[in-house]
Amino acid sequence: MQLVDFSTSAWSVLPAILALALAIVSRKVILSLSIGILVGAIMLSDGNIGTGLQYLYDRVTSLIYTFDESGQWVLNDNNTNIIFFLLLLGILTAFLSVSGSNQAFVEWAQRHIKSRRGAKLMAACLVFVTFIDDYFHSLAVGAIARPVTDKFKVSRAKLAYILDSTAAPMCVLMPMSSWGAYIMTLIAGLLAEHGIREYSPIGAFITISSMNFYAIFSIVTVFVIAIFSFDIGPMARHERQAMAKEENECDEEGAVKGKVRNLVLPILALIVSTVAMMMYTGNQALAAEGKAFSVLGAFENTTVGLSLVVGGLTSIAVSSLLIVAGRQVSLSEYLRAIILGMKSMLGAILILFFAWTINKVVSDMQAGQYLAGLISSNLAAGLLPALLFLLGTVMAFSTGTSWGTFGIMLPIAAAIAVNAAPELLIPCLSAVMAGAVCGDHCSPVSDTTILSASGAKCNHMDHVTTQLPYALLVALSTTVGYLTVGFTQSGLLGFVATAAVLALILLIGKKRI
Template sequence: MQLVDYSHSVLSVVPAFLALALAVITRRVLLSLGIGVIVGVLLLTGGNPLDGLTHLKNLAVSLTWADGAWALDKPKILLFLLLLGIFTSLLTFSGSNQAFADWAKRHIKNRRGAKLLTACLVFVTFIDDYFHSLAVGAIARPVTDKFKVSRAKLAYILDSTAAPMCVLMPVSSWGASIIATIAGLLVTYNITGYTPIGAFVSMSLMNYYALFALIMVFVVAYFSFDIGSMARLERAALKENHVAHENADGKTGRVYALIIPVAVLIASTLASMMYTGAQALETFSILGAFENTDVNTSLVFGGVCGILAVLLCTFGKIDTADYPRAVWVGMKSMFGAITILILAWLISSVVSDMKTGEYLSTLVAGNINPGFLPLILFLLGSVMAFATGTSWGTFGIMLPIAAAMAVKIDPSLIIPCMSAVMAGAVCGDHCSPISDTTILSSTGAQCNHIDHVTTQLPYALTVAAASAVGFLTLGFTQSALLGFAVTGVSLAVLILLLRNKQTA
């Protein structure tokens, strides 16, 4: 079956933007994604319904089978979601979540402390964005619920610390992959002034969006800077009581019964990432292990170990007859996220077939003043990640394009241009309702997905606007420090303007 080529047509963006627009307008994510997928396959098959059904079947099969072999990465993520749901449910049924929340209330004195605790946990769980969003959500949710922090605020903190920290850290699943890509580009274009790790560090220092998205989280947490619908949901949260609902059985748990399983979950996942990565190396190195690691297998292994630790630590705290109910409640809590994730993967495949990324990348062709190049690549990377829902896909498409353009126009801009792509990819990922990380942050916080998207968007756009000014400065001055300073000043001005508008 021959698919229609839309690589040079504006129609290539229709399925993605239709799904995004419908999701925001109707707030019905499953329906919106489903319509996007159907419209996409019909466009790809020239409007033939039978061919469309065949292609849709092929896309569904490709989630588990590709190139004549099982492709289990995506099923492993779904399995990890189920395992984490069971993990969290067992902690709830045993009273461990409530015990931790009670302990936190004695030691954390207010809502500010609860939010700052959640934000600071990223310095422990930065190894992978999926892992961070789900694991920290499970740890922090009882505490933020206790202090009546909205689930939307929790989801924002999870999402806006996950990808930014992972993209900045060389020892993470993101960092290792990006370093490997950079190494190939440096060889291709004979750039000898940087080592791959040196180039990555330089790019991280110029990744203004990721750096200031992290700073923004701490500003929001400390000063309760609530804008747009976040302010409304925060006010509503003060009248709610999630904890009473979660711990309906009223069991008395122990704090250690939460801390030990979470520590086991983190440690076993990290150990498995190191082990699976080391299998591909002749000489072991930490960075090499992270570059070659099997993240999804490691998450499943960590999830199994975490559940075993919960069972050992809560033995006797859950009635034998309640175990099946706890398992079912935990699995059921993840069904919505799993359905959204599967549809997001399908529309991502449609977007790939429509060649949306290739079309968007052609928009930068033509005569460009070198000083505008980082800004243009930041904006294009943001649009591409927003439309496709993937930072990694944007990296894969845009980093080679950015390197090629910089080498052709001004070789000294190669690092600023690649850093702009990384920043744009994270920015678009934050704003996109079909992004894996956005979906999993909603899941980790147990927050309505569209509530998370609409409340995070004003913060993301504020940081993006400041970053755009920074990348413009970087392009014309080639000073990373000056670009950083300009971004910081711009963000401070925007925050003051928005805060004054809220209090007016």
């Protein structure tokens, strides 16, 4: 099907901007995404409604299945596995509730965690265990932390912010994560293409990560917010509402008297089996290419979706065995928990499905190529890192995907830096990675945003509007940091500048609250 070329037109960003604006104004995400998708389809088909509908059919069906080289249709493993994993996590959450293990964990936490601050810090610190994948982190930590934060009257919006602002930032910094493996693959190709030999892929990744100011200070800000209760904008309202709840209004996750081990063991099984399966699938891919096993190589070649599904099935099996051994849940309650668990995830799956669809539309509109073309080689070299950060932010915000922004923008940033300012190659790549995470955080159509809201059981748009002020504060500080790096070529000075500006903003803001 021949599509209209919008790669050089400002109209390329219209469907994304329309969907985002409507979602923010109306708070009706599905309706807003539907309008953006339809407008994009009609634009791409040059106003032909019949062609536009055929285009939409092709794009929607490709989310579930696609055609192989022989013309036979095959399942889109990545998407179907993610959907399956969401259903499994919903079932696991229901099992933890019906078995009483959530409530048991809350009671245990009350004996060891004495305050709202402790509950928030617990949720934040769990990222150091679940950093292997952002989906995994948002959903698994949400299931673990939500009963505790509810008990200490921490708002669901605050929990969603903690989940989202530790998930992608930690994953993008860690080489042993699905994000790190993907990024190192891109970096290896860029180093080879431009004949850069002073860095290995892992060495370049670590250096780039050390200058990813947005990711680093997003995590720092989460801990500052958790310790000092720095609540601004809509977040302050949600926190006041949570604090005003009566004790019996807080969710009681299960009437059955459960045991903490019935929560710990399934979650531990989820983590261990997911990592083990990631190692296994990565090793299989390495063996197929005749390469020896290595941990980083396995993460680079792993099949994340399948690994998550195996982890989910294993955790459900462990949880089921514990329920049977405890004899606390009848067969009818067990089956009802499965149905309720799957139902609890349907809203998130529907939004995710629409988000995937509009991402395809935005990609076909070539919004990324248009935005990338806004960078001019005539600009002062010192401005490049800051401009690439802002452009990466806008692109990820529009498309809702960090990984797509990495794929488009890293090669462009490398080409610009190599030709205009070779000494700024690493800062430019860092800026793109930082901008991609920032835009992903701010975007209502980001899958990580959707899943963080789902993990916290928070209204999707409540999460978007409450997280945005914090993301913008860190983004402003990061911009100053990249301006400093651009004109001094010093990552250390850039780090100090980012920290100083963010600290100043937080101190001034705290005094005015």
